[in-house]
Amino acid sequence: MLVYGVAILAGCFIIGQLVGQLLGRALNIDANIGGVGFGMLLLILVQQWMHKRAWLTPDVDSGINFWNKMYIPVIVAMSSIQNVKAAFSSGLVAILAGVIPTVICFLLVPVISKISKAKKQIES
Amino acid sequence: MSDWTDLFIKNGFVVALLATGIIVYVSSLISERLLNKKIPGSAIAIFAGLGLAYIGGIVTGGSNGIADVVGLSGFTILGGAMLRDFTIVSTAMGVSFEVVKKSGLVGFLSLPIGVIVSFVSGAAIAVAMGYTDAKSIATIGAGACTFIVGPVTGGAVGASSEVITISIAAGVFKSILVTVGTPLVAKSIGLDNPQTAMVYGGTVGTTSGVAAGLAATDPRLVPYGAMTATFYTGFGCLLCPSLLYLLVTLFYN
Numbered sequence: 493m494l495v496y497g498v499a500i501l502a503g504c505f506i507i508g509q510l511v512g513q514l515l516g517r518a519l520n521i522d523a524n525i526g527g528v529g530f531g532m533l534l535l536i537l538v539q540q541w542m543h544k545r546a547w548l549t550p551d552v553d554s555g556i557n558f559w560n561k562m563y564i565p566v567i568v569a570m571s572s573i574q575n576v577k578a579a580f581s582s583g584l585v586a587i588l589a590g591v592i593p594t595v596i597c598f599l600l601v602p603v604i605s606k607i608s609k610a611k612k613q614i615e616s
Numbered sequence: 617m618s619d620w621t622d623l624f625i626k627n628g629f630v631v632a633l634l635a636t637g638i639i640v641y642v643s644s645l646i647s648e649r650l651l652n653k654k655i656p657g658s659a660i661a662i663f664a665g666l667g668l669a670y671i672g673g674i675v676t677g678g679s680n681g682i683a684d685v686v687g688l689s690g691f692t693i694l695g696g697a698m699l700r701d702f703t704i705v706s707t708a709m710g711v712s713f714e715v716v717k718k719s720g721l722v723g724f725l726s727l728p729i730g731v732i733v734s735f736v737s738g739a740a741i742a743v744a745m746g747y748t749d750a751k752s753i754a755t756i757g758a759g760a761c762t763f764i765v766g767p768v769t770g771g772a773v774g775a776s777s778e779v780i781t782i783s784i785a786a787g788v789f790k791s792i793l794v795t796v797g798t799p800l801v802a803k804s805i806g807l808d809n810p811q812t813a814m815v816y817g818g819t820v821g822t823t824s825g826v827a828a829g830l831a832a833t834d835p836r837l838v839p840y841g842a843m844t845a846t847f848y849t850g851f852g853c854l855l856c857p858s859l860l861y862l863l864v865t866l867f868y869n
Binding site: 501502504505508509512515516519524525526527528529531532533535536537539540553556557559560562563564565566567568569570571572573574575576577578579580582583584585586587588589590591592593594596597598599600601602604605607608609 | 632633636637639640658661662663664665666668669670672673674679680681682683691692694695696699700701702703704705706707708709710711713716719722725726729730733734737738741742745747756757759760761781782783784785786787788789790791792793794795797801805806807811812815816819820821823824827828831835838839842843844846847850851853854
C-alpha cells in the first residue's frame with residue numbers, strides 16, 4: 493500500500509521533530525534543534541531495516557518517493573513567499589551582514605573538507 | 617471576476633500546486649530553449665520564485681511575497697515550513713548510511729565553525745557601520761547566521777525592533793545569496809560529493825538557502841547538505857545569545 497510509505501515518512505518526520513523539540517527544551521532554548529536531521533537519520537535506518545526484510549515494496553517506496561520528487565516544487569513555492577522586498581529595503585547593514593559572512597563561509601568549505609581529507613590520508 | 621477570486625481563495629492549496637507547476641514548466645522551457653541547459657531549470661524556477669516574491673511584496677506591501685496576492689495565499693502552505701521539512705526528510709530515501717557515518721563527523725564539526733565565523737563577521741560589520749552596543753552588535757551578528765537565529769538572539773538579549781528587523785533582513789539576504797550563489801560557486805569550492813555537501817551544509821547553515829542552492833546544483837547532494845544544515849539554526853540559537861553575546865559584552869557595553 494502506497495499510504496504505508498507516506499505514513500512511514502510522516503512517522504519519521506514527527507519523531508524527528510519531537511526529538512529536536514525535546515533537545516531544544518533540554519538545552520533551555522526556544523528552538524527545534526535538528527528535528528529534520530533526526531527525522532532523516534531515522535528514515536535512513538528504517539529503510540535499511542525494511543529493505544533487509546524485503547518489506548520495502550515498490551508501492552511503499554513510491555509513497556516516500558513522491559514527496560522526494562515534490563521537493564523542488566516545494567522549494568520553488570518557498571522562494572516565492574520570502575520577504576525579498578524587505579531584504580532589499582533594509583539598508584546597507586543588512587546587505588553587508590548577509591553577503592560578507594556568506595562569502596567567507598563559501599570560501600571556508602573547501603578548506604574544511606580538505607583538512608578532513610588530509611586527516612583521513614594520515615590515518616590510513 | 618469575483619467568481620474566479622472566490623474559487624482561488626477556497627482552493628488555495630490546489631491553486632498553488634497549479635501555479636508552481638506552471639512556474640517549473642516555463643523555467644524548464646527557458647532552460648532548454650533559451651539557455652541551452654547551461655543553467656538548470658530548477659535553478660531558474662527557484663530564482664523566478666524569488667523574483668515573484670519581490671513583485672508580490674512591491675504590489676501588496678505585505679511580507680509573504682506572492683502569497684499576499686489575493687487568491688495565491690495557498691503558497692504559504694505549499695512553501696511553508698511544514699511541507700519544506702517534510703519533503704527534505706523524504707530526500708533521505710536512498711541515502712547511504714555508510715556515507716553519512718564516514719563523513720558525518722567532519723560535517724558536524726563544521727557547525728561551530730560556520731556559526732562562529734558568520735557571527736563574528738556579521739558583528740564586525742555592525743561595528744564598522746557604527747553600532748556600539750553589545751545587544752545590537754550581537755543581534756546583527758546572529759542575523760548573519762540565519763533569519764531565525766537573528767530574531768531569537770535579539771529577543772533574548774533585548775535588542776530594539778529596528779535592529780531585529782535588520783537581523784532578519786541580513787538572514788534573508790544570506791538565504792537568497794546562498795540560493796543563487798551555490799550553483800555558481802559549486803565547481804570552484806569542490807561541491808560535487810556527499811562529504812563536501814555535508815561540510816557545506818554545516819558551514820553555510822541557512823536550511824532554506826542550502827536546500828534550494830543544492831537543488832539547483834545537484835539534487836543528489838540535497839539530503840547530505842540538508843542534514844547538517846538543519847542543526848545549524850538550533851546550534852546558532854544556542855551559541856549566539858549565550859556564549860557569543862557574552863564575548864561581545866567583553867568589548868562593548
